[in-house]
Amino acid sequence: MRRCALLTTDHLEDYFVYDQMLIEPFKQKGWLAEEVSWRNEQVDWSQFDVVLIRSTWDYQQDVTKFLAKLAQISRTSAQLENSLKIVEWNISKGYLKELQSQGVNIVPTLWFDNFDYEQLSQSFAHFVTGELVIKPMVSAGADFTYRLSLANLAQLRQELSEVFATRAFMVQPFLNGIVNEGEYSLFYFSGEFSHAILKKPKTGDFRVQEEHGGLLQTVQPSDEMLVVARHCLAALPEDVFYGRIDLVRHSDEFVVIEIELIEPSLYFNMDPASPQRFVDAFIQRFG
Template sequence: MSTIGFLACETTMPSAGERRGDAFEHDLMIAALEPAFAAEGLDLQVIDWEAPLEAFDGFELVMLGTAWNYQDKAEAFLARLEALAARGITVCNSPEAVHWNATKTYLRELAEGGAATVPTLCRSDVARAELEEAFDHFDCDRLVVKRQVGAGALDQELIDRNALPPRDWRFGHRAMIQPFLPAIRDEGELSFIFIDGELSHALRKLPGKGDYRIQSLYGGTESVHAPASDEAAAARAIVEALPFDRPLYARIDMLRGESGALMVMEAELIEPYLYPEQGPDLGDRLARAIATRVSSK
């Protein structure tokens, strides 16, 4: 039986003293994967990505799982993935993909390749002057400021033109500035889950009442979405535009623009939650894809 690692972190591990508020999503993923992996002769083991390297002896493949603290330890995280690969362990998704995907300026590269992306300004930091510039640039009344290296809406801010922060305010991180798009509340964010390049399932994510963030930590909810053929094609085109071999998994998050076309918000390749509740055969798909990778080593 091949041993497969599921990389978690100090606040998603069931053994953690105080788990994250969304750690139940880790539990849902493991519940979906374990029986499917066992049926394919795969022994799934949850392990903290920061465990000693020797703890990974005997692992044939690791998937990045719920390593949801990586954004604050990005260099150490990438170094660990490279160290695992150097030991002959297959890392999914690859260190190359993680390096490309960790900084959200990859959106600029996708846009240059012809992808429709949410309009974005990238800045080394954001002060009030940059906000005023962005409001004029986008001709909008609300802006979303995000970390270039971040996940789960950590430190994200929604700023109104008529309620600017104090003049000495700074965001404090390398940043992306985007216009707030009402579609996030009206239609929601559409996410497309791909396993080994094939569409597994899609879902609609809506923010909770009084919020604009779609993550469960902030009251966001999800429902199954049956994508139209053009929607699925738009998401698949992003997967095919990635500058490396087909990843084991990808979550393409999209939002509809004023023209009616879908735009890429993020191409999540590192440790995205894959929503097994909306994709009942997710475990089987992942198990088959991993079994193929292991058998071809």
């Protein structure tokens, strides 16, 4: 029986993880799939035919070590998916600038290498808005993401200067569409659309993740969403096995918040047929 590692990490008790829904469909296709932590130093990766990066949701705490582990796996006989090349491209949100240069509409963004309070203050006027969102270039799960207003900026000055003292970051206008309508996620396996969900933050919050109380529902994407998503996929440096494209409505069109190609939750729980579609796409790709 061929073997596939579902790359995860330690101590995911506080997270919603759905990768185990893949194990039985894999078994039915003659593959033994098992969850393996990327932090386990005792693993012989060559015992696996394929290593799928799945719920490695602490990588942002030690990016250098994480990339080194993926490089180590890539040097074995195991096939790493998505590839190390695409992970290196996707790990910093600077990839959004590259997508924008290819005509993909993204959330309006300013990019900062160093924390500068005056420049941050001027971002309100730049975007003609009363609220901003600031987030690290390398982040996951809304870690170190702040919703800023003219009223609370001064209060958060010291905290922000410490958090972003050594982190490049991005600043965007806060989009009311995230609260009023929600954020859409479209999932693709081997370039084919699988399913889509709408994520809405709980009352009084702006973060849509389940861990922060976000509410989820399955939706059918509009033709406009599908066109934007296909444009995103076509703009990637290489074909990917799986991907999640996050969209939000802004100025009467859908714009890209993120493209998740490293360790996105694929929300198999939201579509009962999606684990089988994932495995079928896998078998078509890897045999």
